[in-house]
Amino acid sequence: MATLRPLLLLLLLAWHSRGEDVDVLCADSACYTLHRNEGSWKSAQERCRNNGGNLAAVGSASEAARLRGLLATARWAGPAWLGLALPKGHCVQPQELLRGFSWVAGGEPGNFSEWASEPAVTCVSARCVALRPPGPHGPGGWADRACRSPLPAFLCKFSFQGMCGLLPLAGRGTVTYQTPFGVRSAHLAAAPFGTLAEVECDSGRDSAFAVCKGPLAGGGFAWHPPGPLCPVTCGQHNGGCQQRCLDGPGESPRCACHPGYVLAADMASCVPEDSCHPNPCQGSCRALPGGFECGCEPGYALAADGRGCSDVDECESGPCQHQCHNIPGGFQCQCQPGYRPAGPAGRHCVDVDECAHPHSCPQLCINIPGSFRCACRPGFQRQPGGDFCQDVDECLRDPCPGACRNFLGGYECLCPPGSLWDGDGHGCSPGEAITNSIPQSSSSIPQSSGITSQSSSIIPQSSSIIPQLQSIPQTSGIPRTTRIPWTTSIPRTLGVPTAGLGAGSDEHSAHGPRLLLYYIVGSLVAILLLLAFALVLVACRRRAAKKEKPPAKNAADNYCWVPEQPEGRGERR
Structure with missing residues (x-):
């Protein structure tokens, strides 16, 4: 009777808010x-x-x-x-x-x-x-x-947290479920946690009550008391039990199961005994009638004892193209340096084109299987222990008959006037002479009173011949100056010092005609300078002659001298 008091109290609380008859469906939670x-x-x-x-x-x-x-x-x-x-x-x-x-x-x-x-x-x-x-x-x-x-x-x-199944009955009766959300129904496939079940047995005995409780120690939800309610003898419908019904003197019938089965939560049905709880296997466990069967995850094999699992070394079958690394439950393929994984699961390896990445090499990059190699362009050479290219000074080998000019990546020969470049620009060959002279001109120096000066023409010549002043005009009364030689030289272009790496130069684009033009213009400038110097020298001498003091005059300067007459006639007129 003491057990029924809390159940009656719960029933009164549920009836306090009378539920309405609605359609209800319960499933899962x-x-x-x-x-x-x-x-x-x-x-x-x-x-x-x-x-x-x-x-x-x-x-x-x-x-x-x-x-x-x-x-x-x-x-x-x-x-x-x-x-x-x-x-x-x-x-x-x-x-x-x-x-x-x-x-x-x-x-x-x-x-x-x-x-x-x-x-x-x-x-x-x-x-x-x-x-x-x-x-x-x-x-x-x-x-x-x-x-x-x-x-x-x-x-x-x-x-809700969970559900209870239908309340099992040993004999005939009617169950009405009062749900926690205020709905009364006699047609529930599952009752939520906290549902009160009221049982009216056909035998005419007092009403019985059960509550859906949980979660239980082993998990799940179940009725309390578990039932089956409306008890009868085992002789009637096997006492409401699925397999075995046990009764004794002064005891209510109770259900039991055959070996290999256990009672379900309704205490009337029987389910196969869960031989996999706790799990006796290292991997998975599958319950069988009267026993169990162990299984292993992919990458593992069942051990000889039938319960343990051992790792399978997949690398023994050689699944990778380069290297295989076995790991628990699987394997990993690895590629050698300079290759990358490809194909399914990365089992194959393909070469990595390092030259596709910028700045791999300073000049030229050559891809090779698994690596790459740097090279220099013609006219450059690799430095020992370094990855940069330095210009080669070809002029140090004296490849030209005359002057040589080095530039980044190559060189060119500077041919003298009258010669022509070879087709590759690395040599000179005789060609039609190019006249680079100034037409002869005669220049006269102004004459002073009683003085006659003559100037011989100055003929400048081009090429390497040094122009000379032929003569200086001579003036009476002035100390005579003999030939004064004046020499000058045309600078000859030598090889340009080798520029360091990284200093760009466009000098290689110069051509022979341009250099020949430089020679002609230089020769003309030198000749003009010589002419100017000769004119300045003549002018200075004339100025010095004018400044000399004239000789003193005497009385006879105002008279004219006549030829002498015979003394016999001498008569002054």
Whole structure:
């Protein structure tokens, strides 16, 4: 009697809020109810929340199938509110799965939707969603409407930690389940945690009660007391037991199982004994009638004892092209330096083109299997112990008959006037002489009184012949100057010092005609300078002659001398 007092108290608490007779479906860890009450979306949500739930949320195809099954069992063909809504001031998002709507229960939006028709695009009015069952109008699904508009039904969802199966009965009787969310039903395939079961036995005895409790020590949920209720003797329907029924003097019938089986949570059914709990295998365990069978994960093999697992060395079969590294449960292929993995599971190796990467080499890069090699362009050479290329000074080998000019990557010969470059620019050959002289001109020096000066023409010559001043005009009364030689030389271009690496030069683009032109212009400038110097020297001498003092005059300077006459006639006139 003491055991029944808490059960009676729980029954009174459940009856305190009398439940309504609605259609209910319980599966997994949730129960769904269909309420045939007309109202708006807001009033339906309040009804569900008052009982500890929310308007139903649908997060998967299996959950949608349960709701359709509930409507079909209840033979309900009209729409019913769901827990999907769009608040006022929020906009419909046609690109999103839920179109901007959200579940009133919260949580992640999920990746499931079942729109029967696209919702109206709006940002100013609240919109709510109803479930429309399949029928003549179409396959059914979600449809939006104004939240204030009334609907004749709504669907609630209640979540629980777990479920109990049907309460087992030994004899005939009727079970009525009072759920924690206020619904009484005699047709439940599973009862949620906290459900009170009231049993009326056909034998006319007092009513019996049981509560779904859990979780148990071994996991799961079960009725307390476990049943079977409405006890009878083992002679009636085997006492309600599946396999064996045991009774004794003064004891109620109890159920038992054959060897290899154990009683289920309902204490009436029998299930195969779980020989895999605890797991006797290193890998997986599969229960068999009267025993078990061990298995191993891929990459492992069952040991000789039938329980352990040992690693399989896959590298023994040579699955990799280069190197194979065995790891627990598998293997890894590795490539040699200069190669990269390719193909399925990286078992093959292909060469890496290091030359495809910039700055691999300073000048030329040559890819070779597994590596690469740097080289220099013609006219450069690698430095010992370094990776850079330095210009080769070819002029040090004296490859030209005359002057030589070095530049980055090569050299060229500087040919004297009258010679021509060879085709490769590395030699000179005799050619048609090019006259580079100034036409002869005679210049006279102004004559002074009683003085006659003559100037011989100065003939400059080009090429390497040094121009000379032939003569200086002589003037009476001035000390005579003999030939004064004046020599000058035309600078000869020597080889340009080798430039260091990195200093770019375009001098190699110069051609023979340009250098010949430089020689001609240089010769003309030298000749003009010589002419100017000779003119300045003559002018200076003339100025010095003018400054000399004239001889003193005497009285006879005012007379003219006549030839002498014979003395006999001498008569002055």
